Amino acid sequence: MSEQAIVSSRLEHQTERLSQRQRTWRRFAKHKGALLGIFIVAFLILVALTAQWIAPYDPNKTNLRLRGASPTMAHPFGNDDIGRDILSRIMFGARVALLVGITSTTIAVSIGVMVGAMAGYFGGWVDFVLSRLIDTLMAFPILALLLTLSAVLGPSLRNVIIIVGVTFWASYARVIRAEVLSLRERDYVLAARASGASDKRVILQHIVPNAIGPVIILASLAVGGVIIFESALSFLGMGISRPTPSWGTMLSDGRDHIRNYPHIAIAPGLAIALTVLAFNLIGDGLRDALDPRERS
């Protein structure tokens, strides 16, 4: 092959790759729901980052004259049972929800990818042991596990992130394992092994990048679930401890005063629903864009 031919074939290769990416991106950008989801998440991240400047009031400042006050112009979502401004607490609560949602999912995905890739790649007794570990984790109703671990470790933001991260990885591991099982026998993997690449290199360079698509989809769909479970944990009083503003504890306040101040529970529920909806929309968009087979 002449030098020119090599250069042109390389160029072709590059444009091919680029257009593949572009096509995926275009599919994603055409997905109206996904764009709406990105817009909402970007907005929420902005609110969470700038809460200390844009929140109209101190989220923990009590005002006994405004105990359970209904929404007014000055306090659009009203005040809670000890007179704190609900809008400000919602803004600060976005920090907890996004932090737990994104960090825990990242931890879970990392563990899941590692365990799943090892089980699928090595097979044999490694696969047997890791698969039973995955089965065991998936046999627990997740909230029961979260509550038990939280009771042992004690409720705090850091512990919630860790607990959720180490309990949510099983489904990713299962998906990655199945993916790796089919990739393991592909020609390019066999070629890499034949040319003397170490197991670590084969897994990290050849297998994981090709198996990551389904995991990205799963992960983006999982952030919403993580946020709901975190809020449930806090709602039950075993998650984020007071007085840190979190949507789950706000809902718990709302439930305690359901008869006298029913409005307290409205805003945090809407905030959770909006956030989860946004992440789910992004996940749906990613799935349609990355996996054309699944397109409906």
Added chain:
Amino acid sequence: MISYLIKRILQGGLVLFMVTFFTFTVMYFMPGDPARTMVGQARVTEAQLELIRNKWNLNDGFLERYWSWISNLATGDLGTSMMRPGQPIKDMIQSASWMTLQLTTLAMVISLLIAVPVGVLAATKRNSILDYISTFGSTLGVAIPNYWIGIMAIVFFSVNLGWLPPYGADSWRAYILPVLVLSIEEMAAVMRLMRGTTIEVLGQDYVKTAEAKGLHRNAILTRHVVRNALLPVITLIGYRMAFILSGTIVIETVFSWPGLGQLFFDAITNKDLQVVQAIVLLLTCIVVLMNIITDMMYAVIDPRVRVR
């Protein structure tokens, strides 16, 4: 078929064994002195505490305690509650299980009865108003936390309108809110999957064949489409069992439903180790059993699975 069943049961048994070990280990490291938690505010001497510790074998080593728990389990003895002295855990769990079983079964049946037909209709009438409403509804159904819907339902139907009792399980009217609230998420998940699988089946050759030979539309739907589209839904139900049980923990707390979820939550907050262990084991047993049953049903309905 039989060997597949045996293999699945052995795997399930192994998983349950790991569950007991894992649960026991976690509970073993629960901070605080269980004996002191037990007596609460009561003034006791160290000697009395020591008596309690001896009675509950709290001074034994890890393996000794694990072994005595496991061997008692094997004989069907779940032990007695530490917080409600003298009350056998078996009795506590029995009545609570019945309440939770009613709640989850009713919720599951209602969600299937609604979600399956709606999902099929949405798939056959794509881009119709019904399709949009059901897609939008199932998107919202998984995004909105169900316990929040529960709180809002209590505000609306119990506090404002006074139609339904806000908590308890004393009359049939008390069942309405918890069952409906619990069924929403399942309904959303099933509807979404049913729509997707129906669309997929509608594009299959055998459906075209059935159309070509002039089979009536309804016959095609019931005989060919729905039967095949239901397969993944069956798997989903088994897989969702763990989620439904998670859901009951929060929903039962919201509605003060005297079931397993509520009992579990009380046991966790009171650090009633024995009860927590027993309930976790029971819940995981249910999940494992449901998974085996769905696998078997799948094999019975779809002969292709048996070959593997």
